[in-house]
Amino acid sequence: MAERRAAERAALAAELRSFLPADALIEETEALRPYECDGLPAYRQMPLLAVLPHTVEQVQQVVRLCHRHGVPVVARGAATGLSGGALPLADGVLLGLARFNRILEIDPLARTARVQPGVRNLAISEAAAPHGLYYAPDPSSQIACTIGGNVAENAGGVHCLKYGLTVHNILELKLVTADGELLTIGSAALDSPGYDLLALLTGSEGMLGIVVEVLVKLLPRPQRAQVLLAAFDDVEKAADAVGEVIAAGIVPAGLEMMDGLAIRAAEEFCAPGYPRDAAAILLCEVDGTNEEVSEHARRVHDLLLAAGATEVRSARDEAERMRFWLGRKSAFPAVGRMSPDYYCMDGTVPRKRLGEVLRGIGRLSEQYQLAVANVFHAGDGNLHPLILFDANQPGELQRAEDFGAEILELSVRVGGTITGEHGVGHEKIHQMCVQFSPPELEQFRALKRAFDPHGLLNPGKAIPQPKHCSEYRALGHDVLQAPGRRDGGGGA
């Protein structure tokens, strides 16, 4: 087995060397080690080999070669993904796009930036800043994650409530298809003829094509932004307050929630100045013109107090505003310091069910005897329960995974989804069998075949095979009947 693998690797490497420079090919086990996992290190797999091309032409050549030999290809950006999307395959090539890190053009009048896929999310906003512009989606991982990875996951951020997800903020993609063809999807115009493949490709987890260039929209920096921090003595009260703000006709730029454990973790980590004894806080940012911000901040302040906040403060200055957000954006690593390991979930539920779902998570936490911290995009109903565990304790990883699976199924049961922004990847493949019926999954597979008839792009991720689902269902996990699901999940 190992010998055959070594022989395969050597043969493929020889062919790759014919067009790749030496620094673009990685074959030795030790050099391959950093590529064995992404941001979800519970899953690890060494790839057959890794390539780090410099040019689009080289990417095409790699994909063509793999196509010819039937070798699977897994794309990888910064590997901050939290669902094992960039997890390599033992018999596959790992295609790293980190070297594509150039911002090709910024057009301040058209409000666009043309960038390579390996450009870091934050680097776009930094480059646009001199023009008074920025790129709106701001995942908490924005200092590290790449725009290619953002497109592949349809990444969101703390400001997506008002400014949308990746899908709302891109105009055009250059895509290398499964057979190595280069396609342009979308354009600098607002729409293009034919089917809307731009939306379809966003969030497709590297399974429909390799993104090699992105034209993103830039927005004008709002004149002013003001963040309010509201403290609550009860988690459910905080969750209900979220609905009150939205019901008042205000769409905040961001509306985020952290529970007690997350608050204390953030305080230990970077001292953002949160009230340590609160059961939950909401961070609500309003932005826009000067006048608008004053007016909305006043109304949000009153609404939050009326909704039962024990205290509402406004950031006194820009420095405090940045600190408030830093605490939120550092929450994952902060919680990570409190425990040997943590496992981040990503279900989305209707806003009005937030309180109930948080209560359910609390109950599960007792049942599984594992602590959980909640820090999430409350305005969008996108939960991120962080389950704390210790992988060195026998059975704990399994317990954390089972706990997570129950949270996801709870999300589906209340009319939500198993993933809001982190993707299905390798991790949530079982739960796809719960959220979708067999004909729906078959439709996904047919769609995938239209792009990738031989199943060579990131195979095995995101869309489960029928056998896989029948095994999972045999364990008692059936297609869930969410309230909104009146079709019985069946086909013709």
Added chain:
Amino acid sequence: MSDLTTTLQQQVAAAYRAGTPLQLVGGGSKDFYGRTPRGEPLPLAGHSGVVNYEPRELVLTARAGTTLAEIEALLRRSGQMLPFEPPHFGDAATLGGTLACGLSGPRRPYVGALRDFVLGVRLINGRGELLHFGGEVMKNVAGYDVSRLMAGALGTLGVVLEVSLKVLPRPENGLTLVQERTPEEAILVMNQWAAAPLPLTAACYDGLRLYVRLEGAPATLTAGRQRVGGDLLEEGERFWRDLREQRLAFFETGKPLWRLSVPATAPPVELAGKQLIDWGGAQRWLVSDAPAAAIREASIRVGGAATLFRGGDREGEVFQPLPAPMAALQRSLKQAFDPAGILNPGRMYREF
């Protein structure tokens, strides 16, 4: 207000078995759009009714045959709106037809297109299977985004039964400003204003006058008005409605109407006929007898594409032909949803 799911599913399944082409018919208000419809009519207007509307959740779910008029009236009562400001083109316009045509109104460049607000769909594919994608939540990346793919697909990928949309609060106030400008100036300032923190929600230019809509809190409008300048247009809302519904004098013509979708900063496109610039520069309406080839070429030259929107030869291609590899991919996609080619065949392109 009735649920025809079962009947419709049986009809599509039967058509699949028999290989009978179906022509999906909503309110018939956009029969003029796309290539000439053919196939056995499959009426959908009867499958109607708002299934769920929760103002606090900013979500509305309605059956595809529900009229836009009914939906908009309902939203208005809660101070909300369809953010993409869709054209109706007649009282009979349905939600399903609107989704299929993928058309958005003047607010589009500033707030988003129809597809940006689609959260979920329930549909029957070309095999007669009832499928549900997306849902009523704001963020959802489980599986491929099939819901948004239905926007603008002209019913060629599925019979959409139900749509869930994100809705937004209506702006508190609004005003429209008018000023005279040359075409070059108009394009430049529309883009400059869009790059500034202004409460801009529509901008168009009729060849002489530049119209700008600002919406938001009253104090914001005062500041915005100073920056933009120009005269206040009485009945501004009516102007935007007439633009959206193509009731302005510009559209009264027997000649073919073309829609050029171009980068917002594209210079004036030199073509015979008259033009009206909407979407802050990104959408150019052209009334012209010029040959299709010349119009398409001129659009491509500025990085855009041309659609024969109304009139002209509707047996030929009305949408910009796709480059060969792209056409092949889109054909495969069509086959993945409708292997027998029974759903609105030829409505979008001759071959699918």
